Amino acid sequence: MREKLKMLRKNKNxxxxxxxxxxxxxxSFYYKIESGDRNPTIALAKEICNFFNVHVDEIF
Incomplete structure (x- = not known):
């Protein structure tokens, strides 16, 4: 998860x-999600995926 999130964020600059x-x-919470130290709620995971325009399965 962490590499995918980081890559998506950097690709979007x-x-x-x-x-x-x-x-x-x-x-700090986003950093923890990106580093794999914390897991987002289902609702937040959906928001993140919507932001990056990817399906939940692609990241989480």
Whole structure:
């Protein structure tokens, strides 16, 4: 999961600050999701996938 999220974010040329702001979560929480230290809720996982325009199975 972590490599996929990081790759998607970098391909979109967006910072952690920007994506966390759009998702209404803290930067540290997004970092923890991206690093695999925390798991997002189902609702947040869907928001992340919608943001990157990918299916949930592709990331999680």
């Amino acid at each position: 967006i910072s952690v600050e920007e994506i966390s702001s759009k998702l209404n979560i803290s930067e």
